[in-house]
Amino acid sequence: MDPSRTRVLRLLWAPLLASSLILLGGCTGTSGPVAGKTASANPRVSVPSTASDLQSEYQRVIKNxxxxxxxxxxxxxLGSGVVYDDKGHIVTNAHVVGYEKTFQVITAGSVSPLTARLVYSYPDQDLAVVKLDKVPGGLRPASFGDSAKVAVGQIVLAMGSPLGLSSSVTQGIVSATGRTVSEGATQGGTGATIANMVQTSAAINPGNSGGALVDLNSQVIGIPTLAAIDAALGGSAAPGIGFAIPASTVKTIADQIIQSGRVTNSGRAALGITGRTVVNGGYRPVGVAVVEVKRGGAADKAGLMAGDVITRLDDTAVTTITSLAEALAGDKAGQKTTVTYTREGRQRTVGITLGEQ
Incomplete structure (x- = not known):
């Protein structure tokens, strides 16, 4: 495995899980073993009544x-990707493309690898779009579902190239929705805090990143991005805990990249500051110090200044940069909230209208 693509990440908002649980990213180096990313989520969709029927459903979805x-x-x-349209655009994770600008892509119909170039990478949401230099005949775009209709307990399949094993499929269910997960910024992670992720029990391993989480109506409902390991057990796998970026987010970001060559409207809330975590005498984090205020941004308009220490966003305590990102993840640009901070030893609270990241 290429160490530059190994990512250590942290699970948020999962109080039933051990605090030692960390997450490992989904790319794999080329040294891995070789073989020798609607009505789809509608709970009323019919469910096969026998094992034979279910097997047939799996095979139909895989074929589609x-x-x-x-x-x-x-x-x-190595990572995975999903064909987004018939023009050769492929959506994947930003951590899959890394700092590369050109790529080798193997499609289902490829006799040899195809070349592709980066259109745009958006690390803040861990998504990227690449485009094939030459579109082969028969290229089949995937169909993306409606994330709002994804239901806990829904059967899903994860498709991708775990450990370099192309065209691999695993199965599971949707374990939860609305998870907020933060990636580490070291060892290949983007440092993104991603809201509304789909948690799944389908196995997601290094190399699955950028692939497809699919329902039984052959709709992509998410892009697998993270899988969990348990540090308390020496880094061994924590089975059945994986996360996928929801299809609605994928479509919103990918459409902007394809149309404009970049993300023009992220919808992600921001204060408009550069900050750093502050610790007390016992080396415990106690807030986020404002290092720089973006001129004309939300914090600037609210009167925040360099040197202020933010300790709360609305009713949520802020102790670190990550906790501030977590608090902002569920908010929207233009939303009104309050910021509590200290200045010269005095605590103050100010109303603020959030900007866009």
Whole structure:
């Protein structure tokens, strides 16, 4: 595995899980073993009544969707991607593309790898779009579902290239929705805090990142991005805990990238500051110090200044940069809230209208 693509991450908002649980990213190096990303989530969708029927459903979905899932080689690392349209656009994770600009892509119909170039990478949401230099005949775009209708208990399949094993499929259910997860900014992570992720029990391993989480109506409901390991057990896998970026977010970001070459409207709330975590005499984090205020941004308009220490956003305590990102993840640009901070030893609270990241 290429160490530059190994990511250590942290699970948020999961009080039933051990505090030692961390997350490992989903890219794998090329040294891994070789073989020898509607009505889809409607709870009223009929469920097969026998094992034979369920097996047939799995096989039908795999036949429909697997041709739309590709393997992406970025330098020495491998990940997965999903064919987004018939023009050769492929959506994947930003951590899959890393700092590369050109890629080798293996599609379901490829005799040899195809070349592709980066359109745009958006690390804040851990999404990227690459485009094939030449679109092969028969390229099949995936169909993306409605994330708002995803239901806990829904059967899903994860498709991608775990450990370099292309066209692999695992199965599970939607374990939870609305999870907020923060990635580490070291060892290949983007440092993103991503809201509304879909938690799944389908196995997600290094290399699955950027692939497809699919329902039984052959709709992509998410892009697998993170899988969990348990540090308390020496880094061994914590089975059945994986996370996917919801399809609605994928479509919003990918459409902007394809149309404008960049993300023009993230919808992500921001204070408009550069900050750092502050610790007390016991080295415990106690807030976020404002290092710089963006001119004309939300914090500037509210009167925040460099040197202020933010301790609360609305009713949520803020002790670190990560906790501030977590608090903002569920908010929207233009939303009104309050910021509590200290200045010269005095605590103050000010109303603020959040800006956009």
């Amino acid at each position: 969707v697997l041709p739309s899932v590709v393997q992406v080689q970025a330098g020495e690392a």
